[in-house]
Amino acid sequence: MPDSARTILIVDDREQNRYIASRILRDAGYLVDEGCNGREALEKVLREPALVILDVRLPDILGYEVCRRIKDNPKTTNIPVLLVSAAFTSSESRVQALDVGAEAYLLQPLEPTVLIATVRALLRLRQAESESRLAARQWQGTFDALAEGIALLDSEWRVLRCNRGMTKLLGKTYGEIERREIRTLLREELKVPLTATELPYYSGDVKRERQWFSIRMEAVKDGDRAAGAIVIITDITERRLAEEALRATEKAAAMGRLANSIAHEINNPLEAVTNLLYLLKSGTHDRETTELIEMASVELDRVSRITKQTLAFHRESSHAIEVSLPELIDGVVTLYSPQFNQKSIRIVRRYEGHPAVPGFPGELRQVFSNLLRNAMEAIPQGGQITVRVRQSGDWKDPSRGGARVTILDSGTGMSGETKRNIFEPFFTTKELKGSGLGLWLSMGIISRHKGSITVRSSTKTGCTGTCFSLFLPGKGTVAANAA
Ligand code: ADP
Numbered sequence: 001m002p003d004s005a006r007t008i009l010i011v012d013d014r015e016q017n018r019y020i021a022s023r024i025l026r027d028a029g030y031l032v033d034e035g036c037n038g039r040e041a042l043e044k045v046l047r048e049p050a051l052v053i054l055d056v057r058l059p060d061i062l063g064y065e066v067c068r069r070i071k072d073n074p075k076t077t078n079i080p081v082l083l084v085s086a087a088f089t090s091s092e093s094r095v096q097a098l099d100v101g102a103e104a105y106l107l108q109p110l111e112p113t114v115l116i117a118t119v120r121a122l123l124r125l126r127q128a129e130s131e132s133r134l135a136a137r138q139w140q141g142t143f144d145a146l147a148e149g150i151a152l153l154d155s156e157w158r159v160l161r162c163n164r165g166m167t168k169l170l171g172k173t174y175g176e177i178e179r180r181e182i183r184t185l186l187r188e189e190l191k192v193p194l195t196a197t198e199l200p201y202y203s204g205d206v207k208r209e210r211q212w213f214s215i216r217m218e219a220v221k222d223g224d225r226a227a228g229a230i231v232i233i234t235d236i237t238e239r240r241l242a243e244e245a246l247r248a249t250e251k252a253a254a255m256g257r258l259a260n261s262i263a264h265e266i267n268n269p270l271e272a273v274t275n276l277l278y279l280l281k282s283g284t285h286d287r288e289t290t291e292l293i294e295m296a297s298v299e300l301d302r303v304s305r306i307t308k309q310t311l312a313f314h315r316e317s318s319h320a321i322e323v324s325l326p327e328l329i330d331g332v333v334t335l336y337s338p339q340f341n342q343k344s345i346r347i348v349r350r351y352e353g354h355p356a357v358p359g360f361p362g363e364l365r366q367v368f369s370n371l372l373r374n375a376m377e378a379i380p381q382g383g384q385i386t387v388r389v390r391q392s393g394d395w396k397d398p399s400r401g402g403a404r405v406t407i408l409d410s411g412t413g414m415s416g417e418t419k420r421n422i423f424e425p426f427f428t429t430k431e432l433k434g435s436g437l438g439l440w441l442s443m444g445i446i447s448r449h450k451g452s453i454t455v456r457s458s459t460k461t462g463c464t465g466t467c468f469s470l471f472l473p474g475k476g477t478v479a480a481n482a483a
Pocket residue numbers: 370374375378409411412413414418422427428429430433434435436437438439440465466
């Protein structure tokens with residue numbers, strides 16, 4: 001403990017008074033410092049003594065005023081002040097002493113036992129105060145170290161206190177949060193309309209722009225009565241994203257399994273029909289019948305290719321396989337053709353050669369499904385979507401070979417602002433109809449395939465539309481007979 005913490009500052013203009021007080025305190029084991037006027041008191045108090053004994057009637061500045069200045073200075077405000085007076089003995093002066101912040105008031109002449117008892121009481125009080133301030137600081141420190149936003153509410157559901165996490169989550173200062181009613185706060189900052197009956201037990205998840213928050217409330221009980229509540233707000237955006245990504249992957253996997261079992265079921269009758277056709281072909285028929293049988297075989301061939309491909313896709317989904325992009329895209333287009341027809345959207349496909357890349361067919365199907373769906377959603381009624389697939393080098397690094405897919409639509413196009421945000425998770429201009437995850441997921445898939453996506457878009461009247469261009473690395477082609 002520094003000496004200052006055990007030192008008592010005695011300020012009196014009469015030397016005799018100082019001497020007596022000094023003597024009493026020294027005898028009781030305290031260190032003593034002395035001052036003889038207000039100016040000196042204000043100077044010496046800066047050394048932070050444990051306590052100040054201050055005479056009311058000083059020659060330069062009145063003791064009350066000295067006390068007020070000590071209390072006004074943040075550095076000295078916690079030092080207890082004991083005012084001592086001989087001349088002003090009315091109860092009014094006692095009141096005045098307390099008014100300026102003095103902790104105690106004694107009359108001259110000082111009775112040694114009373115002085116010592118008072119000094120001890122004041123020092124104990126100071127010690128207790130400093131301990132509780134420390135506890136409060138430790139508590140606030142802990143409170144602030146938590147990443148969650150936490151607020152304590154009073155019994156009328158107003159914020160009593162909140163932590164730094166809360167100020168960060170809401171982008172507000174402590175002053176802008178504290179004392180506000182929680183329902184107003186949540187309604188204005190997070191658009192959560194809470195009814196009075198939901199207090200103090202509300203719990204739910206909300207979305208604000210591109211962030212997700214979970215809000216939990218707990219009552220603070222005083223007996224049976226809720227004396228207040230604790231509100232905890234957590235940013236759960238990361239968790240939501242992980243969940244959504246998992247759900248999408250699971251959906252794709254489930255679709256793959258379904259396609260696989262259908263292909264499996266089709267395979268047996270298919271083989272039977274193929275054999276029957278073969279038998280038919282070996283008989284003698286007129287020309288027309290022979291042609292019809294030939295056409296039927298070609299179509300049947302196509303079907304069996306599709307089922308084989310589907311089975312192959314599914315079997316090897318745990319590692320990359322050679323994926324024929326035209327075939328994969330054809331599958332997706334077939335899936336959406338009822339919707340394209342309904343909106344009178346024409347699909348133009350331009351496949352050059354047989355571009356193929358190593359990849360995960362289930363995931364790539366999801367990408368093209370997202371892109372085609374977005375294109376379709378951007379076209380109000382009657383329009384065109386052109387899909388081009390060709391072998392190509394990477395525009396950024398022409399030494400890398402691969403395939404390029406462009407999907408061009410005659411839809412509404414997008415503003416610069418929209419274009420800047422489309423790959424952000426949860427960004428959507430479709431309000432409740434969109435999840436805002438399609439392009440974010442697609443970007444993730446394409447990155448895993450070491451490819452890239454670029455986009456161009458126009459909103460100029462007469463030539464609105466959007467073009468997504470995708471590069472996927474690979475040797476870029478498969479032999480025609482393997483397709
Ligand atoms: P969602 O389709 O659920 O909104 P996406 O991530 O698929 O989410 O797309 C994000 C946003 O990008 C869409 O809301 C839309 O504003 C814009 N967008 C995507 N594709 C197109 C397109 N072909 N034409 C116009 N806008 C598009």
